[in-house]
Amino acid sequence: AKSAGAGQWRRYEPSMTDQARHSELRADLGRAAEEGALFLEYQPIVALGTGRTVGFEALLRWQHPTYGRLPPGEFIELAEESGLIVPIGEWVLATAMRAACRWPAAAQVRAPYVSVNVSAQQLRSDDFAETVTRLLAETGLPAHRIVLEITESMLLRDDDKVWHALELLRGRGARVAIDDFGTGYSALGYLRQIPLDIVKLDRLFVRGLTTSRRQRDLVEGIVTLTRALSLDIVAEGIETEHQRQASAATGCTYGQGYLFARPMPEAETSTWLAAGHLP
Ligand code: C2E
Numbered sequence: 001a002k003s004a005g006a007g008q009w010r011r012y013e014p015s016m017t018d019q020a021r022h023s024e025l026r027a028d029l030g031r032a033a034e035e036g037a038l039f040l041e042y043q044p045i046v047a048l049g050t051g052r053t054v055g056f057e058a059l060l061r062w063q064h065p066t067y068g069r070l071p072p073g074e075f076i077e078l079a080e081e082s083g084l085i086v087p088i089g090e091w092v093l094a095t096a097m098r099a100a101c102r103w104p105a106a107a108q109v110r111a112p113y114v115s116v117n118v119s120a121q122q123l124r125s126d127d128f129a130e131t132v133t134r135l136l137a138e139t140g141l142p143a144h145r146i147v148l149e150i151t152e153s154m155l156l157r158d159d160d161k162v163w164h165a166l167e168l169l170r171g172r173g174a175r176v177a178i179d180d181f182g183t184g185y186s187a188l189g190y191l192r193q194i195p196l197d198i199v200k201l202d203r204l205f206v207r208g209l210t211t212s213r214r215q216r217d218l219v220e221g222i223v224t225l226t227r228a229l230s231l232d233i234v235a236e237g238i239e240t241e242h243q244r245q246a247s248a249a250t251g252c253t254y255g256q257g258y259l260f261a262r263p264m265p266e267a268e269t270s271t272w273l274a275a276g277h278l279p
């Protein structure tokens with residue numbers, strides 16, 4: 001009985017609790033998607049040797065009427081709880097693919113790929129592989145220019161459906177990346193078995209590279225393994241020149257992080273590519 005009134009009153013209370021903000025965001029999220037308040041930014045993924053941009057990761061943001069620009073950490077979980085992540089995730093895929101279609105190839109150089117984060121629920125929905133395939137057809141993006149980022153935990157469950165969907169998409173030319181590698185269960189051995197093309201090394205390792213001998217040895221081990229399996233490796237969260245050098249010296253071929261560029265609006269990606277970030 002008091003919920004409507006209390007909710008309204010809390011809206012104007014300066015010290016609103018996280019809990020209340022949570023429920024408010026939950027209520028707003030459905031509308032946000034419809035009203036175009038969600039948008040993507042793109043962060044370059046570069047070849048550490050040449051500095052060339054090989055791809056961009058699409059990162060979701062929400063322009064909230066009261067709270068301003070919210071990072072995904074504030075609402076992805078809500079979207080998962082409510083099931084909204086499935087339609088939102090489809091919008092992300094379609095939007096990112098359309099952006100990628102506008103990125104140019106240069107002489108001798110492939111057009112950059114777009115890397116999209118996929119949530120567990122999205123991946124496990126019955127028609128995930130068909131949705132991706134349909135969106136590729138609708139947007140005209142060649143399958144080899146999409147990367148699907150998933151996390152370790154999504155593959156640990158004994159889930160034939162997920163593996164089948166990923167194998168199907170890889171068969172059609174899409175690539176699969178494991179995100180935040182090393183933060184999950186990290187049984188290195190299972191890298192051999194899963195349908196995978198790229199390992200994104202979590203930024204905690206990148207930070208550790210320059211501070212701990214043990215961490216460096218560990219990353220070298222991971223690099224050796226990924227090489228043996230012909231996987232690409234992207235070092236995440238490179239913020240300093242020292243970290244860039246250490247990542248390259250350890251054998252990471254690609255990198256992503258504030259040192260190169262922060263996530264940027266789509267309009268800036270073509271400027272970025274034109275400004276000499278293609279050789
Ligand atoms: P992620 O996929 O690991 O994305 C990388 C995050 O690290 C991004 O945070 C990015 O802005 C941040 N980052 C990049 N370079 C640096 C750096 O040099 N230093 C530091 N400290 N951080 C850096 P963001 O955009 O806040 O995204 C957080 C997470 O939200 C993502 O982590 C991803 O798991 C999730 N996410 C983002 N967009 C989507 C989406 O469309 N769908 C789903 N399901 N999840 C998403």
Ligand code: MG
Pocket residue numbers: 057117149179
């Ligand atoms: Mg990611």
Ligand code: MG
Pocket residue numbers: 179180200236
């Ligand atoms: Mg990541």
Ligand code: MG
Pocket residue numbers: 179180202203236
């Ligand atoms: Mg990460």
